[in-house]
Amino acid sequence: QVQLLQSGAEVKRPGASVKLSCKASGYTFTGYYVHWVRQAPGEGPEWMAWFNPNGGGTNYAQKFQGRVTMTRDTSTGTAYMELSRLTSDDTAVYYCARGRGYDASAYFDYWGPGTQVTVSS
Amino acid sequence: QSALTQPRSVSGSPGQSVTISCTGTSSDVGGYKYVSWYQKYPGKAPKLLIYDVDKRPSGVPDRFSGSKSGNTASLTISGLQAEDEADYLCCSYAARDTYVVFGGGTNLTVL
Numbered sequence: 001q002v003q004l005l006q007s008g009a010e011v012k013r014p015g016a017s018v019k020l021s022c023k024a025s026g027y028t029f030t031g032y033y034v035h036w037v038r039q040a041p042g043e044g045p046e047w048m049a050w051f052n053p054n055g056g057g058t059n060y061a062q063k064f065q066g067r068v069t070m071t072r073d074t075s076t077g078t079a080y081m082e083l084s085r086l087t088s089d090d091t092a093v094y095y096c097a098r099g100r101g102y103d104a105s106a107y108f109d110y111w112g113p114g115t116q117v118t119v120s121s
Numbered sequence: 122q123s124a125l126t127q128p129r130s131v132s133g134s135p136g137q138s139v140t141i142s143c144t145g146t147s148s149d150v151g152g153y154k155y156v157s158w159y160q161k162y163p164g165k166a167p168k169l170l171i172y173d174v175d176k177r178p179s180g181v182p183d184r185f186s187g188s189k190s191g192n193t194a195s196l197t198i199s200g201l202q203a204e205d206e207a208d209y210l211c212c213s214y215a216a217r218d219t220y221v222v223f224g225g226g227t228n229l230t231v232l
Contacts, residue, residue: 035221044123045167045210062218091186101172105220107157107212109178111166 005113022096029077124222143211152190155214
C-alpha cells in the first residue's frame, strides 16, 4: 500500500536550517509529484512547494523562494526539503503529500504523518 | 489568514446533515473545478474525502458529497455519525504564485 514516512521531530534555533525527509513506498516514486504543506498551531494548512522526482523540477510559493531547497534520492524513493533561516514563524507541522490530478496539484491522495518543527531560542 | 474562508465550527446531531462552506475567489475556487476536501483528526494526517469538486475516492462513504457554486464550494455530510467529529479542510488549485490554497479548517462537533 502507498505510504509516505516522514522523519522525526526537530527543535532548531532561530537562523538555523532544518532538513526533512519523506520516504515513499508502495508506488513508483518518480511517477508522482511530492508536495510540502505545513500547518502552524491554530492555523489552516499552507502550501509550500512541489517537487517532481522525475527530473527534479520544483516550484515554490513566493514567500519561500530562496529559503527552500528540495532534493531526492531515487534509489531509496526519498524526497527531502530543507528550510533555511528559520524563525519562530516556521514552527509548524510539515507534511509531505502525493499530488494528483490536473497539473499534479489538483488534490493530494496520500499524506505523510507530519514532522513537528519547533523553532525556539 | 487562510486564502479560503471556512466557518470555524459547525455541529449536528447523529443522523442529521451538515454542510460546510468554503469561499474563495474567481482565481481559485471559482476559476477551476479542482476543489478537494480532507478530514483531519488531531495529530493525524489529512485524509482525502472529495476531489475535483464532487468526486469520491474509493472507500469514502457516499454520506460525503461535494458541490460548488460560483466562488463557494460545499461539503455535505449526511447521516452524521460520532466518528465524523473531526476537522474538515477545503483546498483549491490556484495556479498563480501559490499553486494550491487551503481554508482555515472547520471543526465538526457531533452532539
